[in-house]
Amino acid sequence: MKILVVEDQERLGQFVVQALRERSYTVSWAQNCTRARDELAQSPYDAVILDLGLPDGDGLDLLAQWRQTGFNEPVLILSARDTVDDRVKGLNVGADDYLPKPFSVEELVARLRSLMRRQSSVKQTVLEHRGLKMDLLRHTVQVDGQALELTSREYALLEVFMQNAGRILTRTLISEKIWASHYDVDTNLLDVYMSRLRQKVVMADGRPLFKTVRGVGYQLV
Ligand code: CA
Numbered sequence: 001m002k003i004l005v006v007e008d009q010e011r012l013g014q015f016v017v018q019a020l021r022e023r024s025y026t027v028s029w030a031q032n033c034t035r036a037r038d039e040l041a042q043s044p045y046d047a048v049i050l051d052l053g054l055p056d057g058d059g060l061d062l063l064a065q066w067r068q069t070g071f072n073e074p075v076l077i078l079s080a081r082d083t084v085d086d087r088v089k090g091l092n093v094g095a096d097d098y099l100p101k102p103f104s105v106e107e108l109v110a111r112l113r114s115l116m117r118r119q120s121s122v123k124q125t126v127l128e129h130r131g132l133k134m135d136l137l138r139h140t141v142q143v144d145g146q147a148l149e150l151t152s153r154e155y156a157l158l159e160v161f162m163q164n165a166g167r168i169l170t171r172t173l174i175s176e177k178i179w180a181s182h183y184d185v186d187t188n189l190l191d192v193y194m195s196r197l198r199q200k201v202v203m204a205d206g207r208p209l210f211k212t213v214r215g216v217g218y219q220l221v
Helices: 010-022 033-042 059-068 084-093 105-119 152-163 171-178 189-200
Strands: 002-006 026-030 047-050 075-079 097-100 126-129 132-135 140-143 146-148 168-170 210-213 217-220
Touching: 002 010, 002 033, 002 171, 010 026, 010 105, 026 033, 033 047, 033 059, 047 059, 047 105, 059 075, 059 084, 075 084, 075 105, 084 097, 097 105, 126 152, 132 152, 152 171, 152 189, 152 217, 168 171, 171 189, 171 217, 189 210
Parallel strands: 002 026, 002 047, 047 075, 075 097
Antiparallel strands: 126 132, 132 140, 140 146, 168 217, 210 217
């Protein structure tokens, strides 16, 4: 899951970005409207966390533009403006949720998850495939009841497959969901991670979990 954080405050931005990365989200951080606009135009995001008071404009205008141009993913406004009027305005412009500052990071993450769950066709918080079980709330993975230790990127990669079991996923789609920048897409980084995942996730029946589709991508089978 890839999230764009739009926040100009250095410390707060870092704090939110770090909290999300610790939970295996792929995160890009934009500190002004221009950068946020570029990010969203360049790369698909699953959700946006949006501050309103930005150095080169207002987050509400940014949001209005995005909605007009067909960006449909969830947007959560995180703002110090916390009157009822402010919230109503934000929601009317197209925000899906509004969290006033100061906030608890646990609440922020919980709300974000709930927004993305609503958006996704997959509503469960526990994903299962063959003997593999992924608990998105507890952030754990089990194979046939045995806990599996994965790094943050490995977890994110596995989640993309679990959300799309049986579907052939292109290299571009996978890379865009896992890495924040486009620079990584053309490298063999994805193959490196796939081979690690294959080594770690071994099924009891010995049948492979991932199928390589030559020239296209990978499939969870
Ligand atoms: Ca601000």
